[in-house]
Amino acid sequence: MRAAHPVAYPALGLLRAPARRVPGLGVLVRDAALLRATLMDTEHFSKTGPGAPSDLWTPVLGPAVLLNMEGADHLALRRKLGPLFAPAYVDQLVAASLPAAQLNARLVAGERVDLVAEAKRNASIMISQLVGLDSAQVDEDLFDRVGAITRFVRLSRPRLSDAQVRVARGILDELTAHARTAYRAGDEATVPGRMRALGLGEDEAMGAVGAFVLTGTETLVSYVPRLVALLIDSGWMPRLAHDPELIEPAIAEGLRVTTPSPVMLRSVVADATVGAVPVRAGDRVILATFLANGAAGAFDPEANPAASLKQLWFGAGTHFCLGAPLAMAQVRVTLRALLAAGPLEIVARRAARGVLIPSYARLELGRLSSPQGVSKPGPA
């Protein structure tokens, strides 16, 4: 986290109050209960308005892409998109598209694997599915082009500049060009074709594709390597291999302590209070999920403090992460392939700098040459 945000994150962590006004930024919330209450209160807090995600994304994605909508229109679009993220559909999509067996085979054969490159390739494959590209056309820099957009975002910068908007639109237009073709062809084997069958208009479908690409790629490329590093560093990896019931709590705990979507933004639409802090219409609220989640303690799949947080890392209320089943399916498939490869060690690692979402730039894994016995790990 420090490599990505050397100044902002440590500074925010120093604020101890559950909610506090920070000059130049907005009202920072770090208490889990207060954060959830703000997310659930759509009468006073909105994703549209000054300082909210709409300010960032509407110029790039258009006005109606879930993450910049509220009210009845938002609900109606979510309902239409719901079947795309039904567990049965995403499990089959992930199983059919991610090369988990290859990942396993390469490690078993003694090859060293950079899990970040692997996660990027998987993200590119998923993007290609979402935009209706043939997987043969997937290239590895698809992910980097998407990362170039989110790299423009800073907490201190509520809007993108005109030049940044032009670059971002250019990248997304290129991606959605494929999606438009797939949508028009109406082939239900592709996600855009399926969106058409679900009753989405062409513009709605293209907006949704853009939103999926922006929200669902970097989060996973950040999370999968961070989870695995956490499991190996803390000694939990061999324990999970022997006790698969701990896999789900370990994934939840990993999401809690890494919080791949570290903050959420809201704009105040009607005067209210956040904890003890009075807020006025037009104020910006920064929900520091990473601080709220981190306060529940150290990584520990057995004690599983994550269970009390009701998946706060995916948000809460009407904007709860739509892609959560897809994210979970991808994490499970990759983690199981790694666990089945036998004891692993980290051969090399490097943190990414200048990125929005804290990540590794490289996490090279190999099979442990002289496996140690399974010992009971302690909290990380």
Ligand code: HEM
């Ligand atoms: C570990 C991976 C992920 C994490 C931690 C994550 C986290 C989040 C969070 C916290 C929100 C709520 C934001 C808010 O209320 O302001 C959200 C919304 C959303 N996520 Fe995810 N996400 C992940 C992966 C994905 C994936 C894979 C997709 C789809 C391809 C996706 C699609 C969405 C969409 C469309 C929304 C907006 C929902 C709405 O506004 O109604 N996410 N995500």
